[in-house]
Amino acid sequence: MFLVKTRNPSENGSQELNNIQIVKLKNKLGTRGLPTAELILDGTEADLVSEPGRGVASISHMLTITRMYNTLGSAVAMRRCVRILAILLTNKCLPISRQLQRIGCLALQSSTSCTRLQQI
Numbered sequence: 001m002f003l004v005k006t007r008n009p010s011e012n013g014s015q016e017l018n019n020i021q022i023v024k025l026k027n028k029l030g031t032r033g034l035p036t037a038e039l040i041l042d043g044t045e046a047d048l049v050s051e052p053g054r055g056v057a058s059i060s061h062m063l064t065i066t067r068m069y070n071t072l073g074s075a076v077a078m079r080r081c082v083r084i085l086a087i088l089l090t091n092k093c094l095p096i097s098r099q100l101q102r103i104g105c106l107a108l109q110s111s112t113s114c115t116r117l118q119q120i
Helices: 055-090 095-103 114-119
Strands: 002-004 007-009 015-017 021-025 037-040 046-048
Touching: none
Parallel strands: none
Antiparallel strands: 002 046, 007 015, 021 037
16 A cells, blocks of 8 residues: 655646546546546655555555444434434424424424524
């Protein structure tokens, strides 16, 4: 596994690409803010950051941590959304809760006030 700096300082003080050639930008769904590309790294300067031949083994631990972080973050966000929805649906001062009560869809019961939602 190597650490590659994308730019190197040049003699005139500007930053130049570190012999990185972009072959093709991939057309992805969903994550356009983080582009993926096919690169040619011929002649690129890099620093070895793991034992030779152990790149995948070295990065697998980091990938596991990243996956766990994303899983927990998604679960926490989902729990927060469900909690906010429960408060909205049981809050008698909101028009949507009155409509849902009228048609019989409001199954959640709570004594939550309007100020409670602002505390979340």
